[in-house]
Amino acid sequence: MVLGILLERRRKVWHKPASITKNSSDVVKSGSNHVYVNRQELERCVAACLEQAGAPPDHSVLVARVLVAADCRGIPSHGVNRAEMYCQELQAGLIHTIGYDGTGDDGDDNNSSDPTIVRETDSIANINGHNNLGAVVAQYAMEIGIQKAKATGVSLVVCHNSNHFGIAGYWAQLALDQGLIGLAMTNTSPFMVPTRAKSRAAGTNPIACYCPAAGNNDSFQLDMATTTVPVGKIEVCHRQNQAIPLGWGVTASGTQSTTDPTKVMSSGGLTPLGGLEETAGYKGYGLNMMVEILCAVLSGCQQVGPDVPPWRADRGVPVGYGHCFLCIDPHQFLPNNEDGSSSFPQQLAHYLDRMRNLPPAEERLAVLVPGDPERQEEAWAAQQGVRLHVNVAQSLRTLVRDLGCNEEMLLPPEIRNLPETNHVAPHPFASLATDASTTAK
Amino acid sequence: MVLGILLERRRKVWHKPASITKNSSDVVKSGSNHVYVNRQELERCVAACLEQAGAPPDHSVLVARVLVAADCRGIPSHGVNRAEMYCQELQAGLIHTIGYDGTGDDGDDNNSSDPTIVRETDSIANINGHNNLGAVVAQYAMEIGIQKAKATGVSLVVCHNSNHFGIAGYWAQLALDQGLIGLAMTNTSPFMVPTRAKSRAAGTNPIACYCPAAGNNDSFQLDMATTTVPVGKIEVCHRQNQAIPLGWGVTASGTQSTTDPTKVMSSGGLTPLGGLEETAGYKGYGLNMMVEILCAVLSGCQQVGPDVPPWRADRGVPVGYGHCFLCIDPHQFLPNNEDGSSSFPQQLAHYLDRMRNLPPAEERLAVLVPGDPERQEEAWAAQQGVRLHVNVAQSLRTLVRDLGCNEEMLLPPEIRNLPETNHVAPHPFASLATDASTTAK
Numbered sequence: 107m108v109l110g111i112l113l114e115r116r117r118k119v120w121h122k123p124a125s126i127t128k129n130s131s132d133v134v135k136s137g138s139n140h141v142y143v144n145r146q147e148l149e150r151c152v153a154a155c156l157e158q159a160g161a162p163p164d165h166s167v168l169v170a171r172v173l174v175a176a177d178c179r180g181i182p183s184h185g186v187n188r189a190e191m192y193c194q195e196l197q198a199g200l201i202h203t204i205g206y207d208g209t210g211d212d213g214d215d216n217n218s219s220d221p222t223i224v225r226e227t228d229s230i231a232n233i234n235g236h237n238n239l240g241a242v243v244a245q246y247a248m249e250i251g252i253q254k255a256k257a258t259g260v261s262l263v264v265c266h267n268s269n270h271f272g273i274a275g276y277w278a279q280l281a282l283d284q285g286l287i288g289l290a291m292t293n294t295s296p297f298m299v300p301t302r303a304k305s306r307a308a309g310t311n312p313i314a315c316y317c318p319a320a321g322n323n324d325s326f327q328l329d330m331a332t333t334t335v336p337v338g339k340i341e342v343c344h345r346q347n348q349a350i351p352l353g354w355g356v357t358a359s360g361t362q363s364t365t366d367p368t369k370v371m372s373s374g375g376l377t378p379l380g381g382l383e384e385t386a387g388y389k390g391y392g393l394n395m396m397v398e399i400l401c402a403v404l405s406g407c408q409q410v411g412p413d414v415p416p417w418r419a420d421r422g423v424p425v426g427y428g429h430c431f432l433c434i435d436p437h438q439f440l441p442n443n444e445d446g447s448s449s450f451p452q453q454l455a456h457y458l459d460r461m462r463n464l465p466p467a468e469e470r471l472a473v474l475v476p477g478d479p480e481r482q483e484e485a486w487a488a489q490q491g492v493r494l495h496v497n498v499a500q501s502l503r504t505l506v507r508d509l510g511c512n513e514e515m516l517l518p519p520e521i522r523n524l525p526e527t528n529h530v531a532p533h534p535f536a537s538l539a540t541d542a543s544t545t546a547k
Numbered sequence: 548m549v550l551g552i553l554l555e556r557r558r559k560v561w562h563k564p565a566s567i568t569k570n571s572s573d574v575v576k577s578g579s580n581h582v583y584v585n586r587q588e589l590e591r592c593v594a595a596c597l598e599q600a601g602a603p604p605d606h607s608v609l610v611a612r613v614l615v616a617a618d619c620r621g622i623p624s625h626g627v628n629r630a631e632m633y634c635q636e637l638q639a640g641l642i643h644t645i646g647y648d649g650t651g652d653d654g655d656d657n658n659s660s661d662p663t664i665v666r667e668t669d670s671i672a673n674i675n676g677h678n679n680l681g682a683v684v685a686q687y688a689m690e691i692g693i694q695k696a697k698a699t700g701v702s703l704v705v706c707h708n709s710n711h712f713g714i715a716g717y718w719a720q721l722a723l724d725q726g727l728i729g730l731a732m733t734n735t736s737p738f739m740v741p742t743r744a745k746s747r748a749a750g751t752n753p754i755a756c757y758c759p760a761a762g763n764n765d766s767f768q769l770d771m772a773t774t775t776v777p778v779g780k781i782e783v784c785h786r787q788n789q790a791i792p793l794g795w796g797v798t799a800s801g802t803q804s805t806t807d808p809t810k811v812m813s814s815g816g817l818t819p820l821g822g823l824e825e826t827a828g829y830k831g832y833g834l835n836m837m838v839e840i841l842c843a844v845l846s847g848c849q850q851v852g853p854d855v856p857p858w859r860a861d862r863g864v865p866v867g868y869g870h871c872f873l874c875i876d877p878h879q880f881l882p883n884n885e886d887g888s889s890s891f892p893q894q895l896a897h898y899l900d901r902m903r904n905l906p907p908a909e910e911r912l913a914v915l916v917p918g919d920p921e922r923q924e925e926a927w928a929a930q931q932g933v934r935l936h937v938n939v940a941q942s943l944r945t946l947v948r949d950l951g952c953n954e955e956m957l958l959p960p961e962i963r964n965l966p967e968t969n970h971v972a973p974h975p976f977a978s979l980a981t982d983a984s985t986t987a988k
Binding site: 228229232259260261262264287307313317335353359361384391392395396398400402404411412432453454460466468471475 | 666669671673701741742743745748754758769794800801802820825826834836840843845846847851873875877880881882891894895898901907908913
């Protein structure tokens with residue numbers, strides 16, 4: 107049943123109406139570094155790649171949706187850019203695809219490779235992800251967490267034996283869509299240098315917290331790495347030969363903040379939020395450990411902290427990430443309004459607008475609340491299509507070809523028609539063999 | 548019954564055995580800025596002051612215990628130093644003491660001024676603090692939260708209509724004492740300048756997270772303001788005429804980081820964790836808002852964020868703080884060890900030691916985990932008594948006198964025998980009329 111729908115979707119991708127086909131190479135020639143692609147077409151293309159690499163069709167569709175959502179929110183480091191790595195992991199057999207025979211038939215929707223609950227009460231669960239794609243595990247966990255929070259007011263669901271789950275905010279959004287507060291966290295592979303340490307020993311371990319607010323689809327949407335910046339920001343400066351601000355990263359010795367992005371990438375690492383010890387980097391380090399404990403120790407992960415394998419396709423073993431999801435039903439905490447509606451969204455909307463309307467330090471830069479920039483990016487993406495850096499788009503085309511997919515049928519025209527290059531620039535993370543960032547902004 | 552015990556305790560304070568009386572003025576004369584005081588004596592002295600100022604005896608004992616605990620943990624800004632402000636609030640009628648007739652008899656242990664549950668399920672509660680001292684509300688909330696977490700694996704208890712509750716870690720510790728993970732948060736009065744804003748509009752809004760680890764009373768103990776530093780660190784530099792590091796605070800314009808502590812205190816404000824926008828201060832600001840939402844919006848506080856009254860005795864209205872407590876029973880998430888013991892504490896101990904044993908960037912500075920410095924301070928306090936700055940000790944003596952208490956009977960000898968000064972230095976926060984810091988380190 108599910109399979110039928112999925113195959114139907116794929117046919118729609120591959121038999122794209124000619125009317126929306128257009129040549130976008132002018133964009134590149136004119137000097138722009140980006141192309142704009144139809145969201146559904148892009149999702150279907152990425153899904154087809156993942157499926158071709160070995161993922162079950164329904165898993166592929168879900169992961170593609172999560173990746174493209176990141177591009178739409180203005181977080182390209184966690185978007186389509188990641189498809190290549192996921193495919194390499196699948197092809198290397200690092201992610202569980204048992205039951206999938208390569209024909210698109212995964213046999214049983216509830217086969218032994220699906221995530222399972224190993225412990226639970228009315229309010230909590232611990233889930234074995236059975237080494238599925240992280241998004242598959244997270245989706246399963248959040249559905250359980252949402253149900254339990256609706257029943258008892260709060261739920262805490264943790265997962266072990268999982269993988270990269272994309273932007274943490276995607277999972278918090280699932281709670282938000284149900285009128286709940288959602289928190290999502292994950293541990294990741296080491297890229298951060300802890301306070302007083304010499305080398306990388308902690309992930310970027312993000313925290314997302316989304317809360318529903320009334321009016322015009324408003325909400326609080328925090329989604330942040332517990333490092334000062336994600337790897338992507340260092341990489342952008344590296345590519346553009348720009349210095350980074352002091353405080354973002356350290357050199358190989360661990361003690362010196364540096365303005366040289368190359369040193370951070372090659373031998374140093376990211377600082378925890380707060381930067382060096384003098385500016386309270388130990389707090390970001392503490393938050394980072396809190397995420398590690400709630401995700402990896404509480405769920406029973408095999409490897410924790412410095413011992414989590416690097417996120418590389420040649421690592422030979424599963425990464426075994428852990429996640430943690432907290433769902434809260436605010437309506438069970440507060441009395442309703444007189445008309446029977448919940449009072450929480452109105453009160454939150456009032457607070458958010460109160461902050462937005464604070465007198466700004468600089469007239470041209472209004473005070474924002476978490477989620478405002480990303481909502482703007484989403485609005486733009488809905489209008490003009492998903493914005494992809496040309497390098498990322500060309501890498502996706504190369505991926506489609508390398509996987510032996512039919513690029514004529516599969517690639518959105520804006521990507522298919524990009525000029526050929528002798529040297530496809532490595533995608534922004536190609537030089538970061540141990541990049542473990544799964545975090546937003 | 549409770550009253551009888553309390554009065555008995557007070558008699559013990561006031562009739563201190565002569566054997567432990569000693570003259571500590573030598574300490575001051577020799578140039579040290581600190582005196583060391585017996586913990587129980589200090590608690591009883593502070594409790595007597597609070598009771599004299601109008602708090603019920605059992606409330607006074609609890610609050611004194613919380614304040615002295617902060618001094619023992621090396622967080623003097625949140626210790627005995629705060630007794631004066633609490634007494635002023637009580638005397639100004641800003642904190643509810645209804646039912647207390649000044650004789651030490653508060654009439655009914657369950658009188659109308661006690662905190663009450665206004666909404667609850669098996670896993671959550673919302674508590675009206677009825678404007679009691681914050682510690683009284685927090686104690687009530689944590690007892691409920693611990694019970695519920697033991698029953699269902701997780702609990703979330705929020706409070707409104709409360710006051711300053713001291714160090715957030717004290718409340719997380721209550722969960723830890725029961726083998727649980729405890730998180731404690733509170734909103735506070737504005738002292739932080741949000742990213743892109745011009746002036747103070749958010750509290751220091753701390754987050755504490757304690758997690759039990761096996762072996763030698765080990766644990767993870769994070770307790771941090773979501774500002775870069777608490778007010779106390781700025782004040783210390785101000786008193787010592789030292790520059791502060793760039794990134795701790797901003798000037799009145801909100802845009803400029805400054806090294807001048809006076810500018811931060813008089814007209815500027817604290818930065819969120821991360822510092823300026825360039826170094827990801829928006830993340831600390833986002834965390835700060837998350838705490839505000841979970842504490843104040845979710846519990847239904849009357850004033851939120853920028854509208855929370857300043858923490859001053861002349862404010863004329865209750866501050867109406869909100870708190871949020873999350874308790875997690877880790878043993879319900881994981882299978883037990885073969886001997887039936889919980890596996891979580893062992894796994895956490897392994898992770899903590901793994902971090903402590905990372906190669907340090909500087910040989911003389913070992914990598915720490917949150918709680919290590921405070922545990923060391925507690926060990927010292929247990930050995931040598933509670934360390935108080937002379938200014939704080941002299942202020943306490945002045946408070947005892949101003950309240951009309953019997954200083955001969957009440958003051959620990961190390962404080963009573965301090966040299967008299969014509970000018971008792973203002974306690975470290977006296978010049979910070981709008982100080983709202985309730986946070987550790």
